[in-house]
Amino acid sequence: MEGLSGREREGFTDIMSLMSNSDLLSLSDTVTNKLIVVENVTEAKETILSFTKNAEELLRRKKIHRDLIFKYLANEGVIMPPSSEKRQLIWRTLEYWSSGKVSVDNSPLCDTEETTEKASDPTNKSGVGFDPLLLGQQFCQWFFQLLNSQNPTLDQQPQDWGPQHFWPDVKLRLLARAGSEQMEDFLGAELVSLRLLALSREERLLFSPNLEPHGLKALASPHGLVIVAVAGTIHRDTACLGIFEQIFGLIRSPLENNTWKIKFLNLKIRGQDALGGTEVAAPALNYNSSELQLLCS
Template identity: 70%
Template sequence: MPGLSERERGECKKMLSVMSKGDLLSLSDTVTNKMIAVENITEAMEAILAYTKDAEELLKRKKVHRDIIFKYLAKEGVVVPPNTEKHQLVKKTLQFWSFGKVLADESNENRLQLTETASESTERKVEPGFDPLALGQQFCQWFFKLLNSQNPSLGQQPQEWGPQHFFPDAKLRLLSCAEGQRTEEFEGAELVSLRLLALARDERLLLNPNLQPHGLRALVSPHGLVLVAVAGTIHRDSACLGVYEQIFGLIRSPLDDNSWKIKFVNLKIRGRDAVGGAEMAAPALTCDSKELQLLCR
């Protein structure tokens, strides 16, 4: 019996740790054909990991529910549409375990040190060959993994969130279209970071970006301002509350090892009543490149 690799054991253990005691004991009985008696969660997990033939077999077990795999992927920064079926989630998980991916500099994962496609230029202006869309994808993977980690419902250790990811004069404009329309505006790295933190930590919202072509757009100004626009769905626990569109303005900070920092954030939230079912499944951006270009001025 080939069994699980060391990496697969570690990742499976993360997934099993969020299951209920009853489901774990039942899964242990299934995997061991009731030949191994277990008395607690720790023994059940060890039996499951020891007697599982391969990772795919474990992920396909009925007790490993679709929501468990989805939340695991969200914690690890692997973005998938919220309506993805279980067999697709299993495939995505196996690919992630086989190849993995780097969302940020591993030596300092809580800082946004993203690699340009052309060169590691220390200049504020963008070099020829720079791909703003590639940066946008990396940034969104980094940002939403970091923000969602603050959500206590995910049961994970929060990553290092704070004003250090923003410029001192950063601005946030938050427009909410749910049960009426409300606009909030904040200025300063501390206030902006605290308001965004409250979305995840206090309001327990989980923001799931749509990184497919119709959900993500990015462009760059001649002076180095990169605009990243992304659409996505908003969740609380297992409920989908609505959709959002978010525009980030990013600039390299020469005083902070040339890392990218957030200059401004525009966030528009729409509740379920304001959108249709198809849009809820795969939200698309409503702003076009011309509208983004106006923000570069």
């Protein structure tokens, strides 16, 4: 019997914590062909883990519903389109477990810097060899997981959203093209925080960033500003509404444990009707490095 790796056991423990007691007991019967009688849910979980030959086999079981895997990935900061089929979610989960990456911390951005340093070099505590692209990836995972958690359709505990993640004079420019074109500008941490919150909580939008090389760019200025630009798709329930491109300006706050806070945001949203049949599965970023360089000056 091959058995599960430690990473897989940990992942399945998290998934099983989302399951009902009756489904867990039923799954235990299925995995053991009813040869082992369990007394309670704790025994059922341990039996399931002990008698599973491989992770894919267990993920494919009927009692491991598609929505369970989707919710588990969302909790881990692995954002998938809500329309994803179960087989796509299984593949992404197996890839995530085999990558050895730990989940992104849900706490404020100070931990994003710590995560970035550890990821680039576990012994590097000085920040030498700082990689803006790595920071960009960690930041986007953190930011979109945090924003998406405010969406009531995900049915998860909202994380700690609020003005504390922004500089007091932060600026947001929101450009939406869906039929007509609308542009909105917001100034100040409270207003910017509330407007972005409304996108997720009231408008029920889900943001799925494309963190592959063609969907993400990042660069740092000599003055401490880091520009992160990312493209992705926007969803509501199971419908893909269009694509977005977002640029963040990040600056460290020395008075708050060197946390990275957001100085400005430019968010451009294009609805399906404004795309003219363009492929939206993993949209590429239209901004080039020289355009982003201008924002640094």
